[in-house]
Amino acid sequence: MDPSFTADKAGLLRAVELLASQDGSAPTLQAVPLGLPDSGIGEMAALELLAGPVLRGARNLASADAFAHMDPPTPWVTWAATLWNASVNQNLLHPDTAPVARAIEQRVVDWLSPYFGMDGGHMVPGSTVANLTALWAARDAAGVRTVVASSAAHLSIRKACKILDLKLIEIPTDRRGMIQADQVPADLSACCLVLTAGTTGTGAIDPLALAGRAAWTHIDAAWAGPLRLSGQHAQRLRGIEVADSVAVSAHKWLFQPKESALILFRDAKRAHAALSFGGAYLAAPNVGILGSHGAVAVPLLAMLLAWGRTGFAARIDRCMAHAADLASAIKSDARLQLLAEPETGLVNWRPIDGRTIDDVLARLPTGSASTTVIDNERWMRHVAANPNANLGGLLSVLRGADPSSA
Numbered sequence: 001m002d003p004s005f006t007a008d009k010a011g012l013l014r015a016v017e018l019l020a021s022q023d024g025s026a027p028t029l030q031a032v033p034l035g036l037p038d039s040g041i042g043e044m045a046a047l048e049l050l051a052g053p054v055l056r057g058a059r060n061l062a063s064a065d066a067f068a069h070m071d072p073p074t075p076w077v078t079w080a081a082t083l084w085n086a087s088v089n090q091n092l093l094h095p096d097t098a099p100v101a102r103a104i105e106q107r108v109v110d111w112l113s114p115y116f117g118m119d120g121g122h123m124v125p126g127s128t129v130a131n132l133t134a135l136w137a138a139r140d141a142a143g144v145r146t147v148v149a150s151s152a153a154h155l156s157i158r159k160a161c162k163i164l165d166l167k168l169i170e171i172p173t174d175r176r177g178m179i180q181a182d183q184v185p186a187d188l189s190a191c192c193l194v195l196t197a198g199t200t201g202t203g204a205i206d207p208l209a210l211a212g213r214a215a216w217t218h219i220d221a222a223w224a225g226p227l228r229l230s231g232q233h234a235q236r237l238r239g240i241e242v243a244d245s246v247a248v249s250a251h252k253w254l255f256q257p258k259e260s261a262l263i264l265f266r267d268a269k270r271a272h273a274a275l276s277f278g279g280a281y282l283a284a285p286n287v288g289i290l291g292s293h294g295a296v297a298v299p300l301l302a303m304l305l306a307w308g309r310t311g312f313a314a315r316i317d318r319c320m321a322h323a324a325d326l327a328s329a330i331k332s333d334a335r336l337q338l339l340a341e342p343e344t345g346l347v348n349w350r351p352i353d354g355r356t357i358d359d360v361l362a363r364l365p366t367g368s369a370s371t372t373v374i375d376n377e378r379w380m381r382h383v384a385a386n387p388n389a390n391l392g393g394l395l396s397v398l399r400g401a402d403p404s405s406a
Ligand SMILES: *Cc1c(COP(=O)(O)O)cnc(C)c1O
Pocket: 070, 125, 126, 127, 128, 129, 154, 156, 196, 197, 198, 199, 200, 220, 221, 222, 223, 249, 261
């Protein structure tokens, strides 16, 4: 037996030790050769060499300051589950190569679908693929050739239209990024209407009451979908259950390691029928875009068991409270302008005392802010994806932010 393919307990324990400690090599790729080495340095040396760049060279998404992007920190149980996944390397393409992992994905889909009014679906590597899958189903199950979406819809909608050769009609938004409902064509009987629940730039939710009017309604809830698990916030997405399909990125607000997302359908049987291919060597039809497909449902199932729905809700509610706290601090400062009350954990603001966005950005803690462009102007952007966030550092810069000290 080649020992590289067995569980080397000492090696695995060392890997965990490196993960949990601060030792290891420098956080750069300096020690990694530029060319492919002819002979290897061995497993342990490879781990020691990479611990620095991979672990310490990473942006720390769990730091108290992390408040800039939709990438959350991940709970440690997902790390363990991912290690297990790598070791058994199941392929959900074929029942033979994943006797239980396929059932695990089904269980996760069955558990989550009802929160969105859907009756099934499957997992994909991200909402980019989820959106492409949804528009493919809309085209081939409902026969639509035209997609109607707002100008704030995610760029993956434009990509999907290009790939699927669908015509895209872009509807303008208001300043905070919500589709202008009165600009949506009255007759959508030959269209797929895409509504966004939590736009990427500003977190706006399109009026979901528009759902159900089109031949197919797809709701891109990549970011804000998990609010459905929160008793406090689920109502923000009311109307989502009328959609024909819903995309949710689990590697955003469900705290999953990448690449993990769900495409859910109100009538999964009908949708999957339009997305199915047989194959001589396949025992079950291949549904959707992916061929070989890993068991990304395993870490998600582990967390749904570990935390339950209320555990997810508590973390998401805490993130929402962080966003509300930051928004109220900005509102109470005459030197700062808040774009709008945060609806889904995104906060946008800008200085209105003569400083530029870059002046302010340079003084904010690393990883605490990003920027976006609204009506040709730059705005600060924060995303409450980090339940561990402590806004103290950010708020103290904002409070001390008088122009003379900048
Ligand atoms: C992030 C995002 C996407 C794309 O999802 P990925 O998981 O990054 O592929 C699509 N739509 C919206 C609204 C998003 O925020």
